[in-house]
Amino acid sequence: MVDLPKIANVVVVGGGVIGLSVARSLALRGLRDVLVIERGSLGAESSFAAAGMLAPQAEADRADKFFELCRQSRDLYPAFAASLRDETGIDVELETTGTLYLAFTEEDVNELEERYEWQSRAGLAIEKLSAEAARQLEPAISENVRTALRFSLDMQVENRRLVRALAVANETLGVGIVTETAVESIKLDRGCVAGVKTSGGLVTTDTVVMAGGAWTSLITVSEQTTADKNQSDCNTPDKAFRSVRIEPVRGQMLSFTTAPQIARHVIYSPRGYIVPRSDNRLLAGSTTEHVGFAKQVTDEGVRSITAAAVEISPQIASLPLTESWAGLRPRAPDNLPVLGPCAEIAGVFYATGHYRNGILLAPITGELIAQAIVDKVVAPALNEFSPDRFSVVNVT
Ligand SMILES: Cc1cc2nc3c(=O)[nH]c(=O)nc-3n(C[C@H](O)[C@H](O)[C@H](O)COP(=O)(O)OP(=O)(O)OC[C@H]3O[C@@H](n4cnc5c(N)ncnc54)[C@H](O)[C@@H]3O)c2cc1C
Known part of the structure; x- marks a missing residue:
């Protein structure tokens, strides 16, 4: 300084x-x-506050200019992380296992089907998995999973x-x-x-x-x-x-402690996501709230994030909640x-x-x-x- x-x-x-x-x-x-x-x-x-997901494909509904920008940036990450390590000696923990997206309801199944259709037509790396195949990759996910997508090129980084x-x-x-x-x-x-x-x-x-x-x-x-x-x-x-x-858009996050880690992939559903970290933290998020510059964590936020995380993996219900925080995403109209x-x-x-x-x-x-x-x-x-x-x- x-x-x-x-x-x-x-x-x-x-x-x-x-x-x-x-x-x-x-x-x-x-x-x-x-x-x-x-x-x-x-x-x-x-x-x-962020979860560090580098996942342009997981939530994209079409191949527009924004998707292209996100995809290009994701693809810069391996060289970006390696350069930062050379310049500083700091490992930013770039994790390349990929992202899973789970469907639990008929509506979820349709959403995933549409995403699979356009992304496979566009030649992007995407796999459709049966519930059994998804559970083979991630044994801790819920019995209620109906189908899943795997995005093998999406990544995560330790943003802090x-x-x-x-x-x-x-x-x-x-x-x-x-x-x-x-x-x-x-x-x-x-x-x-x-x-x-x-x-x-x-x-x-x-x-x-x-x-x-x-x-x-x-x-x-x-x-x-x-x-x-x-x-x-x-x-x-x-x-x-x-x-x-x-404008600020609040997002709340929770961190559970788990040893051993219960997941390898970043796992999404249409209602939330979990992000396994190498230090035995399991992050879960998030909310989307238009509440000005207020950065509090609320009971309702904790409840809704926990419910979405437990839907992904019921084991999360018994994990100790060790930390919670909120951040303000910068959003243009x-x-x-x-x-x-x-x-x-x-x-x-x-x-x-x-x-x-x-x-x-x-x-x-x-x-x-x-x-x-x-x-x-x-x-x-x-x-x-x-x-x-x-x-x-x-x-x-
Ligand atoms: C819960 C949550 C989960 C998220 N998860 C992800 C994710 O998984 N992947 C992803 O890509 N993104 C994620 N994001 C979004 C991501 O965190 C933001 O898009 C990103 O951090 C924005 O970076 P920034 O530098 O623009 O903003 P900030 O990190 O907010 O930095 C802006 C800085 O500017 C400073 N500042 C403001 N005004 C002034 C001033 N007048 N003078 C001097 N300094 C000033 C502030 O103090 C602040 O430090 C998430 C966000 C939240 C809240």
Whole structure:
């Protein structure tokens, strides 16, 4: 950690998995004086709360641009994890056993059948399993399973170790990291980024990456001087900024202790999932709640997550519940990530709105945002996710 510098080449707002991944990619491309500013501690929000599933196929209903982005990012993970290990010595526990998806009702069976149809037609790795075949792979699953899918290429990662590895990698690469410091507003000069105003003072920069997760939309554009107002249409940047609305969506998680571990795969049903970890924790999730910035765990949350986990494996009913927590997923109005430069404010790049898939999308987000900043090339893969899609100004 460093003291707040007065000037930086690029300021990354937010030290979650996304901000840290972008900063590392910028430094790997040779950019110097990259600065991450984090309001609290690194990775202590949604990136800490997550289950670490890298499972683009398990819940996808069609092959669209978002699915492609997720699949590409998953496929980057083995090299991403290996590089982080080389850079830091930290093993992020990439687990490649695959994902099982179980059906218990007629409706579940139909849902799985549709997924199997489109994914096998698209040539994706997917297997349909009878209940018996699924139980051979995972003996602890319920007798009530009717059928299952196996996604052999989906993976999981220990997301808390991932955050630690990214933090160490950034420090090793010379990225400045300042914690306990909030970015309050972006300062503009004639419609372009001139700096960021923080709780610790002003940092001059011409490039800002908005990676503040669920809190991204609380950051404002700071007042311009009268002289600036005369030289630019200062409403436009402000409107452009306000048009990207990221909201928090609470997800609660439970952790049971089990020795020996009762599952090898990440196992989903349409009502929940369980994630076995190598340290004998069994994670279970989650809820999807629109309750603002409240991060409490509730009795109803514990009840519904436990019920979904016990449906998957009745053995879970007798396991001790050792930990529970909640996190706030950053969600844009159309559920898609917000990635790339903002057309109306030169120097602002978004890397947010990753909602349910920020751990999965961290490697590709880092790569594509760093490419956009350093090489000034916006990859076609980003077009669909541009912040400009929310702009109130329609160009005809
Ligand atoms: C219960 C749960 C389960 C999940 N499971 C998965 C999963 O299995 N797989 C998956 O891919 N994704 C999962 N997710 C989603 C994933 O956690 C998020 O998409 C991802 O962590 C978003 O990363 P982020 O860096 O954008 O946000 P965060 O991790 O929330 O980081 C944003 C950071 O910005 C900081 N910040 C905000 N405002 C400011 C400011 N003004 N100044 C300075 N700093 C600021 C915050 O303090 C925070 O540290 C899950 C989420 C939850 C809640």
